[in-house]
Amino acid sequence: MYPHVHHQIDQPILDVSNLSVHYEGRSALDDITFHLNAGLRVAVVGPNGAGKSTLFKVVAGVLLSNSGTVRVYGSGPGGHVCIAYLPQRSQVDWSFPVSVTDVVMMGRIAKLGWLGFPRKKDWDFVHTSLETVGMDKHAKSQIGELSGGQQQRMFIARALAQEAELMLMDEPLTGLDSPSQEGLLTLLGDLQKKGVTVMVATHDLEQASQYFDRILLLNHRLIGFGRPNDVLTPDNLLQAYSGKLSSVNGKVLTDTCCEGDEDAHRH
């Protein structure tokens, strides 16, 4: 009963063309066009309210666009269950009575079908996913007992259990201490080895240029998409941020915004 579409392997994993989204007359995304081949790590950067979350939600098939198209392996996102959206941590009810295993098993339910119960194969998926992200020791913890980095790893495990090929991570690094950030960035490399395509919204331009294959620079419209050195030019950054950047010794480190307030611009 769950929709399942065939992947056309000769098509790019993500093909976005002339995509526009408005909220109450205000433009959130304006005429975005790019395409992405499978297996790359992409950092999506831009100031607060630039439309990063909106882009992810349209690509995930959760939000409809006003015009333009999104194609995932040749067809619209609405038929795919291979796209995972990892929420911002501030958007999650951490007091919800679920264990880490419960959350990861949620990634399997499209595969279980109506009235289906988890079988051995599904439990295996959950256990392997938890091992991959190094969370097997916390399998039985209630989600509120986890640290920020562990919470993020749990959602990656859920995306793995979902057998997601495209993972959209909404500011996974925000609010983490630097060891947790390092660990998570290493894990993104492991995901790449598994052939998973990741798009990560982030505020840290240095990390973006250091750890990612491609940068997508966004401020409602697409300012640049390509290799870090080609995209993070002073000219592009000025266009994207118009002065809202903090820099040290002339080197741009991060933009000046913080967690969460992007949502104020949505709905």
Next chain:
Amino acid sequence: MPIVINWLVQPLSYGFIQRGLIAAVLVGIVCAVVGTYVVLRGMAFFGDALAHTILPGVAVGYLVSGGAREPLFWWALGTAVAASLGIGAISKSGRIKEDTAIGIIFAGMFALGIAIISTVRSYAVDLSHFLFGDVLGVSARSLGMMAIFSGLVILVILAFYKEFLTISFDPVLAKTLRLPVSFLNNLLLVLIAITVAVAMQTVGVALMVAMLVTPAATASLLTKRLPYTMALAAAIAAFSGIVGLYASYYVGITSGAAIVLTATVIFAFVFLFAPRRGLLSKKVHKNRFIVE
């Protein structure tokens, strides 16, 4: 010891008390299981409003059936299902805030119900039964109806356990897994509506929200996983039903209020003394922290 047993058994010699006990336990269980979702999804106000909104339906049924009690269940059920889907649709329209929309409908419908009932001469007594319940007046037939519909609600909750869990915890995930999210949301609203109809005669519309949220909130302070939350909530609610009825019998207070008060006392106790999340245990932990 025989005195205690006698004290417990003696009320059971009355058929209406036996039925009342079964009804209170049944309603407690179904309200607690559905109520767990009401609490987790922050729908307490919706539940309260829905309970009040069925009054005009019940009142019309009361006039049409000339005072008979059994048909009222169907009137309550019909009104509750219509009202739940109606409130759901209006809150989605987005032109006014959800709680404002619910407040307007809830108070308006409630007033309409009171207006209709006030045209009857025995107005005060009948109205109080609708408002506060009359668990000792449950007939065998009504009890059968309540059992069937409670069973149905719990069966659906179990059958769609993983889907309801997912739409409640992470609606965006539910959409990316291509679950029919609005269908499931509406199904949950209908289940709450059926529960309200089942519980109407036991606790009445005014106290309904207590049965939906109090045991579930109590259980959520003590448990870490949803199945345990539901099971414990059901146990607390059933226990409150039994204790409340005995209290009603021996102390002479009205049954619906006695049941709700029992549940509230249990909540207060757990809220203060729960091992991990209780108010006092948190204070103790804090102090210990400072001392160390």
